[in-house]
Amino acid sequence: MALLSKKDTNLLLDPLSDNNPITIQVLGICSALAITAELKASIVMAISVLFVMGMGNVVISLMRNIIPSKIRIIVQLVVVATLVIIVDQVLKAFAYELSKTLSVFVGLIITNCIIMGRFEAFALANGTWRSFLDGIGNAAGYGVILVIIGFFRELLGSGTLLGYKVLGDPIAKTGLYSIGYENNGFMLLSPMALIVVGLIIWVQRSRNKALIEEN
Amino acid sequence: MLEHIELFFKSIFIDNMVFATFLGMCSYLAVSKRVATAVGLGAAVIFVLAVTVPLNWLLDQYLLRDGALAWLGPEYADYNLGFLSFILFIATIATMVQLVEIVVEKFSPALYNSLGIFLPLIAVNCAILGGSLFMQSRDIQTLGLAFNYGLSSGIGWFLAILAIAAIREKIRYSNVPAPLRGLGITFIITGLMAIGFMSFGGMLTGGDEAAQEEVPTTVQKENEDKISEEAKENTVSYNNAIKNKN
Numbered sequence: 396m397a398l399l400s401k402k403d404t405n406l407l408l409d410p411l412s413d414n415n416p417i418t419i420q421v422l423g424i425c426s427a428l429a430i431t432a433e434l435k436a437s438i439v440m441a442i443s444v445l446f447v448m449g450m451g452n453v454v455i456s457l458m459r460n461i462i463p464s465k466i467r468i469i470v471q472l473v474v475v476a477t478l479v480i481i482v483d484q485v486l487k488a489f490a491y492e493l494s495k496t497l498s499v500f501v502g503l504i505i506t507n508c509i510i511m512g513r514f515e516a517f518a519l520a521n522g523t524w525r526s527f528l529d530g531i532g533n534a535a536g537y538g539v540i541l542v543i544i545g546f547f548r549e550l551l552g553s554g555t556l557l558g559y560k561v562l563g564d565p566i567a568k569t570g571l572y573s574i575g576y577e578n579n580g581f582m583l584l585s586p587m588a589l590i591v592v593g594l595i596i597w598v599q600r601s602r603n604k605a606l607i608e609e610n
Numbered sequence: 611m612l613e614h615i616e617l618f619f620k621s622i623f624i625d626n627m628v629f630a631t632f633l634g635m636c637s638y639l640a641v642s643k644r645v646a647t648a649v650g651l652g653a654a655v656i657f658v659l660a661v662t663v664p665l666n667w668l669l670d671q672y673l674l675r676d677g678a679l680a681w682l683g684p685e686y687a688d689y690n691l692g693f694l695s696f697i698l699f700i701a702t703i704a705t706m707v708q709l710v711e712i713v714v715e716k717f718s719p720a721l722y723n724s725l726g727i728f729l730p731l732i733a734v735n736c737a738i739l740g741g742s743l744f745m746q747s748r749d750i751q752t753l754g755l756a757f758n759y760g761l762s763s764g765i766g767w768f769l770a771i772l773a774i775a776a777i778r779e780k781i782r783y784s785n786v787p788a789p790l791r792g793l794g795i796t797f798i799i800t801g802l803m804a805i806g807f808m809s810f811g812g813m814l815t816g817g818d819e820a821a822q823e824e825v826p827t828t829v830q831k832e833n834e835d836k837i838s839e840e841a842k843e844n845t846v847s848y849n850n851a852i853k854n855k856n
Contacts, residue, residue: 421793424635468733469704476697484693499743502696506736508636584808585630589801593794600789 406528410536413603416509417540418596423509428544428588430500434557437545439486439493440500441538445531447478447504448513452530454478455518462519471514472505479504509537544591552582614758621762624811627737628770629804631744634737638771639796648775649768651732656764658710658732659741662703663760664753666742669698675746699742707733737767774800 416422423444430436454474455462462470483501486494494501504510513533518526549555554562554571563570581587627633634655641651672678674695679686715722732738741763750756777799786795 418793421639422636424632424639428632428635469701469708472700472704472733473697476700480693480696483696499740499747502699502743503633503736503740505696505700506739508736584805585632586801586804586808588632589797589804593790593797593801596794596797597787597789600794604789 403525403528406525407532407535410529410532411539412536412599415536415540415599416512416533417537417592418599420509420512422512423507423537424592428592429585430497431541431544431588432548432552432583432585433496434542434545434549436493436496437541438538439490440497441534441541443482443486443501444504444507444509444537445534446482447475448510448530448534449527450478450530451475451510452513452518452526453523455514456521456523456526459519467519468511471511475505475510509533540592540595543595544588547591548582548587551579552587554578614755617755617758618762619813621759622766622769623807624813625763626766626770626807627740627763628767628800629807631740633740634735634767637732637735638767638774638800639793642771642775642778642796645772645775645779648771652764652768652771654732655735655737655767656761658703658707658738659760659764659767660757661710661760662706662738663741663745663763664757665702665706666699667745667750667753667756669702670695670746674698695743695746700739703738703742704733737763770803773803 410416414420417424430440451474455471458470479502482504483494486497486501513530517529521529546556549557550561554560560570562576563572625631628635628638637651642648670678672681674691676690676692677687678691679689711722741760744763745756745759750759774796778796781795781799790798
């Protein structure tokens with residue numbers, strides 16, 4: 396028997412494209428956009444969310460039968476907050492500069508709607524292994540969008556990727572800059588993150604007509 | 611007084627929750643299809659922010675920050691419970707939202723019916739937790755200023771959702787390319803509005819120098835503005851301002 400049944404594979408892969416948390420379900424945009432000016436920050440954010448979502452979904456699905464439904468939101472928040480504190484402390488210990496860049500947005504993973512949304516919609520009603528897959532899949536779908544935005548914003552905005560000058564040196568005028576290319580500083584400003592997401596949605600929905608909304 | 615006015619306008623226009631820091635985007639996108647519902651949610655956000663930010667300020671000041679426990683006695687002066695702030699802030703917010711819901715239901719059923727469905731949503735609105743976390747990281751000095759910050763950030767969020775809801779009601783009659791309809795065009799409009807709001811950034815830079823020297827927080831924010839003029843990402847500039855201060 397394969398490690399994953401077909402149903403489980405769908406759980407893992409659907410959120411990557413056709414049921415993407417950001418572009419289709421409209422969840423988790425809050426903390427996604429502000430930190431995508433650099434690729435590195437986007438990757439770290441994606442990994443943090445992956446950890447929190449995977450673990451959180453497991454914990455919630457283990458406790459799903461003993462949580463009284465009236466106070467479930469508080470219970471969920473406490474579980475997420477605990478996991479986020481772990482992530483925050485680890486970042487502070489091993490990547491201090493980066494945790495300064497992410498600032499309050501690590502804390503805002505707590506209120507990231509993807510996490511609460513998946514808890515409500517999936518982990519409260521499904522077994523542990525499937526919840527884990529669902530969490531990982533959704534976090535990966537979120538991470539993919541984050542990395543795409545981070546890639547374009549850093550490449551076009553500062554001409555670097557992960558800090559390496561891939562387009563040449565803007566001051567010494569090497570590489571692309573020798574033929575008059577200029578960085579588009581506009582890409583580093585926060586509004587451009589929104590417009591890049593808009594364009595991603597445009598591309599995705601042009602390819603898959605079924606996703607087009609009425610209005 | 612001057613610092614109150616400055617913080618008020620700064621939180622509404624320059625550091626607008628939606629356009630500068632993208633907080634509360636989920637409900638901003640989900641609930642902005644009609645103006646009437648947008649107004650309801652906006653009012654609830656203003657209310658909850660104005661209550662939770664000062665509460666969390668008290669928690670931060672007397673429980674969480676480095677040396678905050680000194681009032682218990684000198685042997686407690688070394689404690690720094692800062693790592694607990696996420697869990698305490700979110701617990702305060704969730705409790706307050708629940709409490710507000712009960713009180714409103716009891717005393718004003720009409721208001722409850724118009725706000726009711728939005729109140730539970732608000733506990734997980736990033737704008738609320740974001741307000742408290744920014745209050746902490748920007749080192750707001752007094753309880754009054756914390757209240758002011760919560761209130762004015764809420765008003766800023768309210769204005770943003772009101773504007774986008776009005777635009778979305780009108781855009782129904784426009785011929786938007788099919789793949790962009792709905793979510794896509796809303797993102798792009800929000801981006802354009804955010805660019806518009808950036809022009810408010812120059813509003814506080816030419817202020818009265820002498821008055822700003824009296825208030826350390828304003829000076830810090832001045833640095834912040836200068837950095838953001840160098841076309842840096844907003845979040846990065848907050849951190850730089852904090853680093854400069856240290």
